Amino acid sequence: MPVQVNLPTVLRAHVGGVKTVTAEGSTVGEVLRFLVDRYPGLSGQVIDPNGSLHKFVNVYVNDDDVRYLSVLDTPVKDADDISILPAVAGGSTGAGEHHRR
Amino acid sequence: MLTLPSSLYDQMVAHCLTGLPEEACGLLGGDPVSGHVYRCYPTENLAASAKLYTVDPREHLRADRDAEGAGLSIIGVFHSHTHTDAYPSPTDVAQAPDPGWHYVLVSLADIQPVVRSYRIVEGVISEEPVCVPGR
Numbered sequence: 001m002p003v004q005v006n007l008p009t010v011l012r013a014h015v016g017g018v019k020t021v022t023a024e025g026s027t028v029g030e031v032l033r034f035l036v037d038r039y040p041g042l043s044g045q046v047i048d049p050n051g052s053l054h055k056f057v058n059v060y061v062n063d064d065d066v067r068y069l070s071v072l073d074t075p076v077k078d079a080d081d082i083s084i085l086p087a088v089a090g091g092s093t094g095a096g097e098h099h100r101r
Numbered sequence: 102m103l104t105l106p107s108s109l110y111d112q113m114v115a116h117c118l119t120g121l122p123e124e125a126c127g128l129l130g131g132d133p134v135s136g137h138v139y140r141c142y143p144t145e146n147l148a149a150s151a152k153l154y155t156v157d158p159r160e161h162l163r164a165d166r167d168a169e170g171a172g173l174s175i176i177g178v179f180h181s182h183t184h185t186d187a188y189p190s191p192t193d194v195a196q197a198p199d200p201g202w203h204y205v206l207v208s209l210a211d212i213q214p215v216v217r218s219y220r221i222v223e224g225v226i227s228e229e230p231v232c233v234p235g236r
Contacts, residue, residue, distance in 0.1 A: 086198030091153035
C-alpha cells in the first residue's frame with residue numbers, strides 16, 4: 001500500500017531533490033527496501049550492511065520512533081506518515097587539551 | 102556565517118548551563134540560505150553523559166515539524182563541551198549528519214561560556230563567524 005515518506009535534506013539529493021516520496025510496503029523495512037531499490041543512492045544510508053536500520057538515521061511512523069516499536073518490523077498502514085531524520089549525536093569524547101587555544 | 106539573535110543565544114547558553122554536569126544539546130531552526138537562526142529548540146540529552154550527547158529523536162521530529170510549519174528548516178545543532186574547548190571532537194566529526202548544517206559548540210570549560218560555530222564537510226572542519234546582532 002502506498003505511504004508517504006518524508007526525507008531529510010541530506011538524503012533529498014538521492015531522490016531528485018524532493019522532500020516527500022511515495023513508497024510501498026507493509027512494514028518499515030519493506031518501505032525502506034522499496035526506497036533503496038527505486039533510489040540506489042539511498043543504499044547504505046538507511047539500511048546498514050547487516051540489514052538493520054542504520055544507526056545514523058531515525059525513522060518515525062507518524063509521531064513514533066520505530067526503535068521504540070518493532071524497528072524494521074513495525075507495521076505500516078495506508079496513509080501512515082513516515083519520516084526519516086538524521087540521528088544527531090556526538091560529544092567531547094576524544095577532544096584533548098591540545099584543542100585548547 | 103551564523104546569525105543568532107541575542108535572545109536565542111542566551112536561551113542556548115542557559116540550556117547548556119542548566120544541563121551541567123552533563124552535556125546539553127539542542128537544534129536550531131532558521132533559513133538555510135542566509136544562516137539566520139529564528140528558533141532555538143533545547144532538547145534532552147538522551148545519552149545523559151558529560152562526554153556524549155544524543156538529541157532525543159522525538160524532540161527532533163517535533164522541532165523539524167515546527168520549523169517546517171514556520172517556513173524554516175533545522176539548520177544546525179548545538180551542544181556543550183563541559184571541560185574542553187568549543188571545537189568539534191573526533192566524535193562530533195564522525196557523527197556530523199549534514200554538510201549543510203551549522204555545528205555550534207558551547208564550551209563551559211571556563212567561567213565565561215565560549216560559543217563557536219563550524220561547518221563539517223566530509224570530515225573537514227571550518228570555523229565560521231557567529232554574529233549576534235547588538236552585541
